[in-house]
Amino acid sequence: MGETTVNRSEGREAATPSPPSPIKNGAGVRARLRAPRRPRIWFEILLIGLSYWTYSLIRNAVPEQKAEALKNADWVWQTEKSLGLAFEEAVNHAVNSVTWLVVSMNYYYATLHFIVTIGVLVWLYRRQPGRYAASRTVLFATTGVALVGYYLYPLAPPRLMNGQNFVDTVLMHQTWGSMASGNLKHMSNQYAAMPSMHIGWSLWCGLMIFFLASAPWKKILGLLYPALTLVVIVATANHFWLDAVGGMVCLAFGFAVSYLWYGALPQRLPKQVESRRVQSSGPPPPSEADRDTAPERVRSGT
Template identity: 75%
Template sequence: MGDATVTTLEGRETAVPDPVADETGRGPLRRLRTPRRPRLWFEILLIAVSYWTYSLIRNAVPEQKAEALRNADWLWELEHHLGIAFEESINHAVNGVTWLIVGMNYYYATLHFIITLAVLVWLYRSHPGRYAATRLVLFATTGVALVGYYLYPLAPPRLMTNTGFIDTVLVHDTWGSMASGDLKNMSNQYAAMPSMHIGWSVWSGLTIFALARTPWVRILGLLYPTATLLVIVATANHFWLDAVGGLICLAFGYTVARLWYGTLPYALPRTVPKPRKAPHRERTVGATRTPTEPAQAPQGSSPHPP
């Protein structure tokens, strides 16, 4: 229904598919929710602008030092009530092994970005049909985390007063961390809740575990967020409950993607076909003729009047 008809030279009518009803007939919202091939230039630009915006907003949140320290004291007391307040013991134990804590400092400063970008590149190359949905999870997780930074300023354990936490970056003069030393003025020091080190690492780990085919790679995917949790605690950059906040943000990200695409990202097709071009309408033969071209007389009739 709705197809155009044309008259061929033999006088038969044939249907021509309506290009509007083919691909473009879908509504704009449905087209946006349909997985499609990512475009490299767009993805690079989007990730760069998004991270710049994230850093700008995160660092623009007022550093409410007094409130952040009060919240840290309250959270530390809550963990004591819950029986999970052993971050300080881990911090001291790991700090006693110089090579281990220095490695953790570099881990905290670098892998957070390297692994996340590596997983995005892998998705782009090997799972283009799942790329946009999985990226949406990451973006939604990060976006809601910004709300947490604004509403709940929180000092990391290393900045608390009247406690024995060790700032391992300062003690070991480690390069590269935005958390301490000369670089601390470039980053909001009181945005510890939620932990995006956990949010991003669990996103990376789940993606690797769900989509990788090699068993040992899938195991590494699960070990990565586990190691990250140990690192953020040992370096006194986060409480356990900061990690819980990161998981809540990640759950929000998966919910957004599930509602938008109608399924979890990993259940989408691995690849998507290239977009089809709309077919061109055939010209109606006999519909137009030049002024000098005489009309064809019906068969069996005389071309001249009697």
């Protein structure tokens, strides 16, 4: 009388690992590059500082083609008149008649353009790290394509037009801080009004706050900021409203670039950066179901 033992594993097949596909590996590299990462403060400060320095250098290096810029300004002004929407001069004179208001708008134009934009970047960095890189990409792409506009289409602001009655509010009220007029005007290209990055950046700030802030009052303030900026750039005779349209087009381009790279708009990405665990190159550990289903031992005897 003997006893034999047979080991049997039901419903399981030997799995032979297949070599990794080059295509899948390439897709994995792209996925890792696109995946949101926790931003590093030193890198972001360096990147933003270097980018703004490059932007200012290129923008101010664009030839100040005065004759062409004035000609383009005349065309824009006549186009707005043909549309029945040439309201810049009326707004400029109305605001200039109220000293405290126009001086406030001059300081608004000179300072908030930078302060609010940096503030939103810091807020995204601290509160929305998973969306920070995609949002920053929108801003950078918007600014980059604006440089192309400055080069291809030099445009004088309304305050520098010939034969018109626009008031240069900075010169008239001797407002400090603006590089568009006064003693600082030679440090900045005066004929780079199209597109308006005051609108491009302020609308970026407003949309980021509107889509990502939780409190309703913050969302409302986010939308009011670019609307007020539009009033300011027109009232101070620094831009036509069509320049604002150019800024919006540049921002749309920035969102498109970010969407193509990250596969989603910033507000659709996770708010926080998910921690990724490093897995070994060996086979994956058995699942709980596999551990519970051990090979059966069948005994048969004669």
